[in-house]
Amino acid sequence: MSRAQRYTVRQAMAARERGRAKVRSATTAVTMASVVTAGAVALVLPGAAHKTAASQSGTSGSSSASSPGSGSSSAGSSTGSGAGSSGAGSSSNSSSQNSGGFSSGSAPSASSGGSVATSGGS
Amino acid sequence: MARAATRPRQGRAVPTPRQARAATVPRQHTEPGSASWRALGTLVRLVVTDRHRLPEAQQMLRADLDAVDLACSRFRADSELSALASASADGRPHQVSPLLAEAIAVALRAARLTDGDVDPTVGAAMSAVGYDRDFEQIPSNGPSVTVATVPGWRRVRLDGRTLTMPRGTRLDLGATAKAWAADRSAARIATKLGCGVLVSLGGDVAVAGPAPDGGWRIRVQDVTGDPDDPPAGPYALVAIRDGGLATSSTMARRWRRGGDLLHHILDPRTGLPAAPVWRTVSVAAGCCADANAASTAAVIRGRAAPGWLARLGLPARLVDAAGAVLTVAGWPDESEATQN
Numbered sequence: 001m002s003r004a005q006r007y008t009v010r011q012a013m014a015a016r017e018r019g020r021a022k023v024r025s026a027t028t029a030v031t032m033a034s035v036v037t038a039g040a041v042a043l044v045l046p047g048a049a050h051k052t053a054a055s056q057s058g059t060s061g062s063s064s065a066s067s068p069g070s071g072s073s074s075a076g077s078s079t080g081s082g083a084g085s086s087g088a089g090s091s092s093n094s095s096s097q098n099s100g101g102f103s104s105g106s107a108p109s110a111s112s113g114g115s116v117a118t119s120g121g122s
Numbered sequence: 123m124a125r126a127a128t129r130p131r132q133g134r135a136v137p138t139p140r141q142a143r144a145a146t147v148p149r150q151h152t153e154p155g156s157a158s159w160r161a162l163g164t165l166v167r168l169v170v171t172d173r174h175r176l177p178e179a180q181q182m183l184r185a186d187l188d189a190v191d192l193a194c195s196r197f198r199a200d201s202e203l204s205a206l207a208s209a210s211a212d213g214r215p216h217q218v219s220p221l222l223a224e225a226i227a228v229a230l231r232a233a234r235l236t237d238g239d240v241d242p243t244v245g246a247a248m249s250a251v252g253y254d255r256d257f258e259q260i261p262s263n264g265p266s267v268t269v270a271t272v273p274g275w276r277r278v279r280l281d282g283r284t285l286t287m288p289r290g291t292r293l294d295l296g297a298t299a300k301a302w303a304a305d306r307s308a309a310r311i312a313t314k315l316g317c318g319v320l321v322s323l324g325g326d327v328a329v330a331g332p333a334p335d336g337g338w339r340i341r342v343q344d345v346t347g348d349p350d351d352p353p354a355g356p357y358a359l360v361a362i363r364d365g366g367l368a369t370s371s372t373m374a375r376r377w378r379r380g381g382d383l384l385h386h387i388l389d390p391r392t393g394l395p396a397a398p399v400w401r402t403v404s405v406a407a408g409c410c411a412d413a414n415a416a417s418t419a420a421v422i423r424g425r426a427a428p429g430w431l432a433r434l435g436l437p438a439r440l441v442d443a444a445g446a447v448l449t450v451a452g453w454p455d456e457s458e459a460t461q462n
């Protein structure tokens with residue numbers, strides 16, 4: 001990868017952090033080094049995510065943030081020209097919508113013992 | 123939030139349809155049943171509160187998933203979505219099936235709710251970074267990849283069943299179709315069979331009908347697996363009674379190109395895998411499609427995600443790259459939930 005290409009990708013990632021850019025090039029070569037760089041940038045940017053110190057897998061600490069405040073993104077309520085506006089999902093469960101338009105159900109509760117399913121990436 | 127089925131009856135109130143269905147099922151005399159198999163390129167998990175209903179439930183779910191796969195698969199040459207990719211090369215309006223129209227509508231809704239973080243027009247970008255076939259068939263290593271421009275969901279118009287996209291747009295419904303399919307099937311099965319149903323498609327979990335005592339117990343972790351297998355990495359055990367729960371993670375579906383590690387959650391603004399701020403985000407919502415949209419968007423939003431989720435009031439659990447856990451908006455604190 002050339003220096004110029006690397007710079008282009010870095011520019012794109014920086015612009016993403018500012019939340020305003022799209023990559024215009026259709027064939028910019030990229031390596032994950034750029035992504036890692038962007039991640040490093042994100043991790044050192046000022047901002048208030050309430051989190052505890054990192055810990056090893058299996059013994060992670062935790063904290064909770066019950067109030068809004070950190071972050072500066074919008075609540076996702078833009079009205080574009082996309083015409084898809086039918087309700088998501090077709091669950092028969094009772095739910096309500098919050099101000100962002102997402103449906104809300106009852107909050108999960110802490111549990112113990114065995115589980116009937118797992119939820120992770122796939 | 124109290125559920126209709128658990129509210130005490132007053133006077134001679136007429137039971138709701140859900141109460142009526144629940145009343146016909148003697149839950150105390152039934153045992154749960156479950157089954158697992160693979161479909162849509164992922165692990166399917168079906169649980170019903172009455173094991174006698176399992177065969178019929180399984181038959182319904184298999185049929186539903188076959189139909190969704192045939193309509194929405196980006197990797198099947200015979201799918202409607204593949205045909206659409208060819209047909210829409212001219213940028214003119216095209217009629218799509220009711221099922222595909224519903225799937226696209228859900229995807230566009232996710233895009234709108236997330237302000238474009240979850241964008242169905244990333245199909246070409248996804249292929250460009252190497253995810254161009256069933257994940258099991260993707261070479262684990264390969265040469266450097268390219269970045270493709272994402273047309274943007276705002277340029278897609280769906281009027282009923284008439285779809286118009288910019289020339290050359292490739293849709294990828296992978297971010298939303300499984301969650302929507304889980305919602306759809308759980309509701310259909312619960313309504314028809316009159317029992318409680320959990321459908322998990324690769325960890326996108328939807329529940330419908332009467333929940334078992336104590337709720338549906340779900341282990342939240344980095345990568346979806348068999349609940350009988352021991353967990354790997356940080357996890358939590360929670361119970362839900364309605365709606366859906368979804369987890370998005372950069373720990374699953376990863377591959378190397380040019381020596382670099384890539385994952386499948388793309389930031390549509392760059393066409394690149396999202397920056398590694400959160401490795402795993404789980405969200406509970408009124409339906410699985412919304413939970414999935416929020417969890418995927420949270421991975422892409424990075425440090426802004428906790429505040430965004432809290433403002434929306436969506437209970438969530440976020441795990442950072444080092445394994446530290448953050449919970450927001452009513453998700454049980456890890457000291458309450460079982461976790462290691």
